[in-house]
Amino acid sequence: MAAPIRRGEPVPLFSDRVLATLVAPDDGSALALEPGALRSVSGRRYPHVEGVPSLLRGEADALRERVRAFYEENPFPSYEGLEEFGELVNKGQRNPFTRDLLAAIGYNRLILEVGCGTGQLTHFLQLNNNHVLGVDMTLNSLKLALEHKLRNRLARSSFAQMDVFDLALRDDAFDVVISHGVLHHTRDARQAFSCIVRKVKPGGIVMVGLYSSYARILTWLRSKLLWLTGNRIDYVVRNQIRDARKAQVWIRDQYENPHETWHSIGEVLGWFEENGVEYLNCFPRILGSSGELTADLFGASDPGSRYQRVVTQLSWLGTIGREGSLFDVIGRRRA
Ligand SMILES: C[S@@+](CC[C@H](N)C(=O)[O-])C[C@H]1O[C@@H](n2cnc3c(N)ncnc32)[C@H](O)[C@@H]1O
Numbered sequence: 001m002a003a004p005i006r007r008g009e010p011v012p013l014f015s016d017r018v019l020a021t022l023v024a025p026d027d028g029s030a031l032a033l034e035p036g037a038l039r040s041v042s043g044r045r046y047p048h049v050e051g052v053p054s055l056l057r058g059e060a061d062a063l064r065e066r067v068r069a070f071y072e073e074n075p076f077p078s079y080e081g082l083e084e085f086g087e088l089v090n091k092g093q094r095n096p097f098t099r100d101l102l103a104a105i106g107y108n109r110l111i112l113e114v115g116c117g118t119g120q121l122t123h124f125l126q127l128n129n130n131h132v133l134g135v136d137m138t139l140n141s142l143k144l145a146l147e148h149k150l151r152n153r154l155a156r157s158s159f160a161q162m163d164v165f166d167l168a169l170r171d172d173a174f175d176v177v178i179s180h181g182v183l184h185h186t187r188d189a190r191q192a193f194s195c196i197v198r199k200v201k202p203g204g205i206v207m208v209g210l211y212s213s214y215a216r217i218l219t220w221l222r223s224k225l226l227w228l229t230g231n232r233i234d235y236v237v238r239n240q241i242r243d244a245r246k247a248q249v250w251i252r253d254q255y256e257n258p259h260e261t262w263h264s265i266g267e268v269l270g271w272f273e274e275n276g277v278e279y280l281n282c283f284p285r286i287l288g289s290s291g292e293l294t295a296d297l298f299g300a301s302d303p304g305s306r307y308q309r310v311v312t313q314l315s316w317l318g319t320i321g322r323e324g325s326l327f328d329v330i331g332r333r334r335a
Helices: 062-073 085-094 096-105 120-125 139-152 189-197 216-229 235-239 244-255 265-274 306-318
Strands: 031-034 037-040 045-047 110-114 131-136 157-161 174-180 200-211 277-283 326-333
Touching: 062 139, 085 096, 085 120, 085 139, 096 120, 096 174, 110 120, 120 131, 120 139, 120 157, 120 174, 131 139, 139 157, 174 189, 189 200, 189 265, 200 265, 216 244, 235 244, 265 277, 265 306, 265 326
Parallel strands: 110 131, 110 174, 131 157, 174 200
Antiparallel strands: 031 037, 037 045, 200 326, 277 326
């Protein structure tokens, strides 16, 4: 068992459980932490970049760099002023999705969040003695995530710079892998999904959140009216964000993103089949109430018929269509 961290001692960048999942991008060997870098057992040093542990490989396509430049300028979702951990936990517990997600994950789990942005969900999920690694390619987002970790002395949330297509992580390592609002900003969401599934233990959970090809039509329509109405056309800006900078980041992410693709439940069910993942649930639900979840988020549910899924996704025009138009599909990797 890890020794407790005493008051005044610096909080380590990685908990032991998370460090054991990292591998050198060049030869897959284990990594150890030393001042200012990660070092592989084969002797190669991977220096932190601006204080952030970095295992991002050099080979980058033009699209990735365009998306990265965008998020470097607009780290997402950003913090509302000096948002402390207590406030972040209160928000997470008030939000039915994050509250039910934490409850479904349970205790003492090892979790990977791919595309963690500024790290709020990673921090929230380290409650219940969970150990969470958040990875993202955007340095300015990871800097904010790390700053929050160090200021609030959060020992079980860790961060590293990585590309979803080149995750420097052991296969079959995590109890839960989550990627929320990320894969649709990559060159190939389907391929990116197969990269993240490999990191889940057989029998573990994978959850992927994507833009809905139905609900996102409303965002597209709003983007055409934005010049006329200003930011108040956006429901989230009107009702959920208090901080002006955070509101601007949200508007840019939603209406000026350099690259996004739209997806359907049926498409994700196809990805599940291809990658040996059994469907469990969807948020919002496919059948029954689309509002607050009452059942276990990771409990098995009926995916409905093709016709029922079309009707449900059309109904999302009136629900998630006013917010980010994201739906999350949850599955279990077959053992
Ligand atoms: C809309 S933000 C979502 C952040 C967070 N998951 C959330 O829901 O608030 C998309 C994130 O995906 C990251 N991202 C996009 N493409 C990526 C890639 N190829 N590898 C790693 N991260 C990527 C971006 O840097 C950005 O932080």
